[in-house]
Amino acid sequence: MDDALLKELRGIVGRDNVLAGTVDLQTYEYDAWGERSLPRAVVFLRSTAEAVSVVKTLGSGGVPFVPRGFGTGVSGGALALSGAVVLELCRMNKILEVDVPNLCVVVQPGVFNWDVSLALAPYGYYYAPDPASLKASSIGGNIAENAGGPHCFKYGVTTNHVLGLELVLPDGEIVWVGGKNAECPGLDLTGVFVGSEGTLGIATAAILRILKRPETIRTMLGVFASVEDAGGVVSAIVAAGLIPATLELMDRRTIGAVEDALACGYPRDAGAVLLIEVDGLKDGMDETVEQIAAICRENGALEVRVAKDEAERANLWRGRQGTFPSITRLSPNYMSLDGTVPRTMLPETLRRVEAVAESYGLPVYSVLHAGDGNLHPCFLYDGTKPGEKEKAEAASMEVLRICAELGGTVSGEHGIGVEKLEAMPLVFSENDLRAQRFVKDAFDPCGLCNPGKVLPDGAGAPHGAAGGARAGARVSDV
């Protein structure tokens, strides 16, 4: 890296907060997606003021940059392409204000998702979005990816809980969007920033909506002979006018994998299990639980287990929370998909996923946020064997095509990043992509902010910044 620039960056944030040695940089050359691309440097930001100075300095040199939290994203969103500098936000990790009368909390981007709820616990509140990575992922990253989680069916995703943001724009200017009352006349810039995968600027503070901890939580497990039966129950529960907090579905192979790894007592001979959680006032809760159990039984449940206490509840959840680690044990690599379809299309989608897996000769393990129609089939492969990864990629594309065909979309919560750029045309026309490029261009006319993500090439890429990006990923992948 250019010595003068390095010196300037060190002048802003201090010597210890800039990494430029190859070994240091290698720690930051990948995220949870797994592909690699070496950043030009890593700068640890400790304040909004530092973010402004650093962004302005990089801008004047035409150097691209990537905001990054803890790198838990699974679509390559935090990958530093085109020789970008990583702006690491993990040290901006303070909870700035808990404002109970206004039902919000103000946090810095590097706070762990889980820590927000921990800080709110003494007040009887929590922060609802709960991606599986909640103990390892940052609020800034959750905002960038519009993270979901198993409780979205009732409570919505990250965007439904972000009231306002302090942004450092790609030219270094600070603006606030939204506020403690998110209702604010003007274009909904908060709405468009959440889920923009770090391509429109850096969120240096966030106002988040907080919710009262539910008075009662009841968790149960429905055991079914087939995924179809379990899917039918999901529809029947909704048809009965119930909105559980959670409706998580796991297929037979996944149950086996989880049992092998964790032995949490899921029945191995089942075709599917459905983890159901309801929460709310204690009044009427017993009846609601009984009603759901009855719906399960009427729709072919082999067994319905209702957790009697916190320990049993934790055990039922243990299997779900350990799903991906359990699958990881089975194979050197796996490719996890994130397609989403209208809820009623889930059984058909899964049937077709099975067919795809069979035609490619790849084992597939599926776990689903069934209430949201969001499915995560995981194709197992061995990346050391030539052609295996390509096979998994081709199978994945086919699944995403199926999701799009059935009226769904290619990503429900993981993001496009670099991983799914090629899938974007499955759900967007040239005109749709052009309109999205307008937004990118309005925020980041020089194309310096996280280049090469979200929007595929063409569609009027500004200054060709995105052009070289893709190639960067592939080259470093070798």
Place this chain on the structure above:
Amino acid sequence: MSSGAALSIHGMTAPATVQPGSVRELGEALARASAERLGVCIAGGGTKLAWGNPPERFDLLVCTQGLDSPCVVDADDLTMTVGAGVTVAEARTRARAEGRVLPLDAGERERATVGGVAATGDQGARGAGYGRVRDLTLGLKAVLADGTEVSFGGRTMKNVAGYDMTKLFVGSFGTLGVITEITFRLLPRADAEGLLLVPLASLEEGKTLAAKILDSNLQPLALEVISPCSTALVGADLPSRHADADGGPLLLAGFAGHPAALDRFVADVSRWSGGDGAGFLEGEDAEAAMDALAGFSAAAQPVDTDEAPGGGSSGTTRRSEDWVSCRGDGPRLKARAMVPISEVWALARMAESLAGPTGLPLEYRIGAARGILDLWVGSGPDSEEHAGSLTTWATALRSAAAATGGRLSVTSGLELLPEGFDAWGEAGASSRIMKAIKERFDPGRTLNPGRFVGGL
């Protein structure tokens, strides 16, 4: 072209009106208008044309009522896809027929279109439980100024493919494109619904009670406080303590859910409010009263009526006019403040204390869970005399809202204020990005030019 012909915006009418019968026709009309550098304003039912600033140019009015592709309700998936020109009332009826709830709580439902609600983001009292319009919109289609058709989002609850353009378009006030079709999230119908009417001695009492409810597990569907005279809006048998016109404000706490949970809600709120004097409406009565509440957000499009206050069961328009008639019939200024929820009370008190000495009749509706304060101020028969006081009132309230990090918009009666008084107030630093977005979507400033925040 029929009904739109008479629609005016701040006294301006367009020399031409078009009501496209299809998305293709709309695209052709907009492409032509852009090429000819016309200024185009857009109307659905025309219920919110009083919002915003006067257009810089107004050469063509586009009415969206012909974009009325039928509602497609997917009851199992809890979604509805509907043409922008369909009225909220029609869409709600269709959802209801399938046992679902379309969670839009707009005023003047018989005229307001779903497209207009999406373009303005206007949500009513039940937004406390339902959420904001942007959170209920899963996807939409629109035609841009150059006539190109775009489609964003979809029919799924979760969708992170690309930028969240749906959010960008909801509430964009027709400045980026004309919304042609929307997919909304539906809710199941609750087993029980109820509305508690609690007479208050003062706003202070309301603040304490509302804070208690919001800091509980009760999760109200609606939590509003309305000024004494506006209680005619609710059209219900009011508690006796409240019968005379000098009664205090009224708190309305709505709930939907399991019957046992409703009982709990009623018991808790009644206990916290001191018990006696509260009224209770259940089921369809509760729903009707909450529907009537939306009349408060109805734009000032006077409809003559001879019926007595509270009488009749028809539209909210009539009810709101009944209500207004109890405070004289001069021109009215309407404003909406959006502030952190705990700040609405001080702002309401300030609105009262500023209006009192100058003799301006004032009514309010406080969205206690939404941080929204709707204000109606009558200027009296001699509006000349009151013009100065109105300006002082609006300016002072706007600064007070801004001091809390909030905003105040004038939603009707802008002509009562001095020329140049901005309907939205200071745009703030983020206005630069809004302008940059507008420049790219609509470089010729064809759509609603100058009407939105920051002169967008």
